[in-house]
Amino acid sequence: EAGVAQSPRYKIIEKRQSVAFWCNPISGHATLYWYQQILGQGPKLLIQFQNNGVVDDSQLPKDRFSAERLKGVDSTLKIQPAKLEDSAVYLCASSSNTFPPLGGYEQYFGPGTRLTVT
């Protein structure tokens, strides 16, 4: 089974520029998540999709961040304009809709995109 795919793996941009990240979840996983992980911290949820609808975007800085999941499969996360404090690893994760007792709450992560804003 193929895992979560993300691209690019690394990106360096100047502040005020824009950037976009792409994610393809595990086949059949209805729920997709975008996380931001700043160095020395745990991943922080930015947005959660169920199919192509947004479930939770309460932590997404909507003045500069946007995300979409057209057709309920792959997703893009965009930052425009970028700030220095956006330097982080952006992780995409997906999960099935099988919850206890049939399953758990495990999310499966991609390798992440390391963004450096200079």
Add this chain to the structure above:
Amino acid sequence: DQQVKQNSPSLSVQEGRISILNCDYTNSMFDYFLWYKKYPAEGPTFLISISSIKDKNEDGRFTVFLNKSAKHLSLHIVPSQPGDSAVYFCAVTPGLGGGTSYGKLTFGQGTILTVHP
């Protein structure tokens, strides 16, 4: 307001000995608890989990213990191996009783484990 805390930034252990990683949470609504392992330049990998109806779950060398009254969980690795060297994150979720927050994971800040040969 940190709902999940891993108070030890790092832990160093000799190969073959036990590694114990700790995690504290503040909200009793959390119903399901997970541990993830992360190697450099990779995404976190799911390791083991436990439901609030249990106090122990074991999978090979890995055992997770949950103390609900103390709002504390721990991960034991026995015996520790050099390949276990990684960052370990605990994560919590309210489960299905959390309304629209079901499935949402809140992570601790991680503990760097180093296992010396």
